[in-house]
Amino acid sequence: MDTCDTIDSVSKLNTFQKVTIKAKVMDKSPPEQLSTKSKSLTKADVVVADSTGSIKLTLWEQVIEQIEVSKSYLMKSLTVREFDNNKILSSSQDSAFEEVDDIGHVKFENQKSLHDSMTVTADILSVNCQTINNCVSCRKNLPPVNSDIPTIKCLHCGIRQRIASIATSYKCEIVCNTQKGHKTFFIPNRVLQSSDITAGLTSADQIEDCLLQQPKITLSLSNAFVTHMQTCNMPSTSDDTTDSCSSEPPKSVSIV
Numbered sequence: 001m002d003t004c005d006t007i008d009s010v011s012k013l014n015t016f017q018k019v020t021i022k023a024k025v026m027d028k029s030p031p032e033q034l035s036t037k038s039k040s041l042t043k044a045d046v047v048v049a050d051s052t053g054s055i056k057l058t059l060w061e062q063v064i065e066q067i068e069v070s071k072s073y074l075m076k077s078l079t080v081r082e083f084d085n086n087k088i089l090s091s092s093q094d095s096a097f098e099e100v101d102d103i104g105h106v107k108f109e110n111q112k113s114l115h116d117s118m119t120v121t122a123d124i125l126s127v128n129c130q131t132i133n134n135c136v137s138c139r140k141n142l143p144p145v146n147s148d149i150p151t152i153k154c155l156h157c158g159i160r161q162r163i164a165s166i167a168t169s170y171k172c173e174i175v176c177n178t179q180k181g182h183k184t185f186f187i188p189n190r191v192l193q194s195s196d197i198t199a200g201l202t203s204a205d206q207i208e209d210c211l212l213q214q215p216k217i218t219l220s221l222s223n224a225f226v227t228h229m230q231t232c233n234m235p236s237t238s239d240d241t242t243d244s245c246s247s248e249p250p251k252s253v254s255i256v
């Protein structure tokens, strides 16, 4: 078993120490080419977060393509560096990245984002919402629920539990038509739970259906992550019918 460091503990470590963390990628900058006298290197910055905090991680060379926003990884043998009096992490040739189950809730401050936050108004073209059931004991992801059986066994810790008592969260990916073309955004569970549009919905199907019924929505973004969403309530202009952009969420959602 690897022992993981927490991100908040990195600030107490010395530079050039090696750490292993399990973290989720929250943001990623475009790759950048750096030239030295002898060779040219590619680097990209990402922001990674776990339940204790977030930190900037500089990736070098081939690993850049391997690391995707919104995925969680076990990141082995990263080097602690210092930049502007802040600790950051850097990959090296010893580093290894292994994709793992979504680590769930992370502590992420938007101001650590690599990009300015922005707001877009978008048409949702498609939605993919997934249910994540977390084990009541170890909090890891449970296998898919079989509705014929009222209990489920965790494959990680072996605990059997009632389906009614497991904590369910959702993660949602939407493809939108924006002024800059088709873009994919991620809606974290806390945004799904707090937005007027989707709060109170109790299945992934309902969330997908509800989002696709919105004519247009306004998204606040931190890079590819939605931090807030609401139905677009543009004043009705010209000869358009006022229904074209209702600010009322649908009252009921029927699922077939």
Ligand SMILES: [Zn+2]
Residues within 6 Å of the ligand: 135, 136, 137, 138, 139, 140, 154, 155, 156, 157, 158, 159
């Ligand atoms: Zn478990």
